Amino acid sequence: MAAVRGTAPEPEPALFRAKLANVRPMVNMLKTISFRPRARCVINPDGLVFTVEESQCLVAQAYLRAELFTTFSYDVQLAEYYRNQEQAGFEAEDSQDGEPSDVTQVVLPLDNLIECLTLFYGPSGTSSSGAQSGAHSTATLHTSGNPGDLRGATTAVIAFNGPGTDFELLLEERGTISLCRLSTFVPEPSVDLKFSHYPTTQQLIIKSEWLRDAFNELDPTSESVSIYIASSEPHFRISTIGESGSTDMTYSNTERILDSFFCNEDQENQYKLSLILKCKQALAMSDKTKIRINQRGFLSFQFMIPTAADVSFVNFVFAPLVSADESIADATARV
């Protein structure tokens, strides 16, 4: 290993640079989709979108709007220049997945990104305290694990200088500085479950606490979970059939539970329970959840998460389980 320089270098401003007064909101958002080691990060003038995909049946996205950052600078012209360089020599059809040319896409290790951002969190997961010794730590300096608690917080500068370079983080807390470099990878063609390609036939907004109760009741021994939405009672039902029996949670269309309700077509669809459960953390952090199902039975959960004066979104899209009498060809034709 080469000896490091004595002074901490600043990342040079180039393609993308953003400053965060406190890493916590970003960490909390990223943790909701951290069930895969790698994520695709899309940088555009409006913010960052982190996407993870599993088994080609689940796509989860966390949207970090530019307003969440203290400063957010993204050089669109430079981004277009890099895109053109990358695609020089490719046929028009081969160019990336229909994304506008002003976005920058990169794949990076999500678990390592979160580990770096939480570097100053301390062994118990809270921010490191200023106390000198293990035996006499003063409780008053210790910050709680409450996500809303911003005392003793880590600030961060995030930078990315284009394809082939590292994703850089410059973290600071109480005078201690950490420079983290994450390897980046060229994105492969993304899995897009294309939820919006088909009309939404059912939609409701439910207070997340109700949905959390439902998730707690789901029988983990069940392979699948069934979601039924109809224009008559029961309007919304979640059920599982497991080794010990079946569970049904039903919700009626009352103001107390459902903020809005729309149902064009009564439908029941099954989804793999183990995948549905991956959104538990996003659900835990959210106030409300928008549930949509499209004509092909794809399910979208949009979690509305409160962050410093407004709302951020985390989105999960699930492909439905293929039913026994439907062929694989039929199922892939749905996408």
Add this chain to the structure above:
Amino acid sequence: MRLRAEVTNSNLLLRIVQSIDKLTKSAILKLTPDKLHIIVITDMDSGLQLWSDIVVEALFEDYQIESNFNNEIYLEFNIDNLQRALRSTQGGGALGVTMKLVKKLGGLPVLSLIIRSQSATGREITLCQDVPVRLLSAEQMDAIREPLVPEGQIHIMMPPLNNVRSIAERMKGMGDRVAVSANRNGEMNVRVANDLVDITTYFRGLETMSYDTTTQETSTDGGGGTGRLSSETFTAVVDMKNFLKFLQSHHVAPKNVMCCISEHHALIIYVYIGSAGYTGAAAMHDSSCGSLTYFIPVRQI
């Protein structure tokens, strides 16, 4: 051979033993009329070694020691056993703890801790914790020597151990080796890297010292460094596991920890115990309590 003492600071003794918990199975206890030494050797060649000394007054009262070898006694003990025994000395009702070297039935020597405490009902209870020990001869003890390490290039006072520890705990998953660097500008860096991620943490505003080979004296570096050499950085790459083992010394709540980098050879870290009233490099001269000295060999590629 005779050893008997009132353990007036069992808490400090427990915390010292907690610092060495899980370093390895057994350790050596060398007792002299003035000092108690705990020596831990994890691996003769590539492992961490801990050599410590504490003045007996910091731990005991009415300390009586007699033997045929300059009134010194050498014991080998199982760390976990001693730790468990010392844990019994803690607790609200403890009235006093006596330590004795005793030969049990069958001729096996034990270090016996006799704990007198008061139960909730006010009755006095005596609990006896025996830690089996192996007596070492003077020849065996003599064969155990502190490692010889070339003089280091730089001595620097470390940042608060808890800060270093929490960061090291987070960095440990990213590599099995860690690079510790320092320069005379008072900066210390800790770096871990693997294929996917590279993290360097910079601690600044630390006190450094120079060793003058002619006068054999150490002195604090002037603020701002000494010209063109002040930003020269010295680095030691050690096993992350050993670095974390040294960080277990946070149990003794040290106010002063000095790190010496001997490039290509070792990190030598002096953890000063209970230096009340002295802070910074001056702690080196404060022998009020004692110190734990860690030798961490540089990793050979």
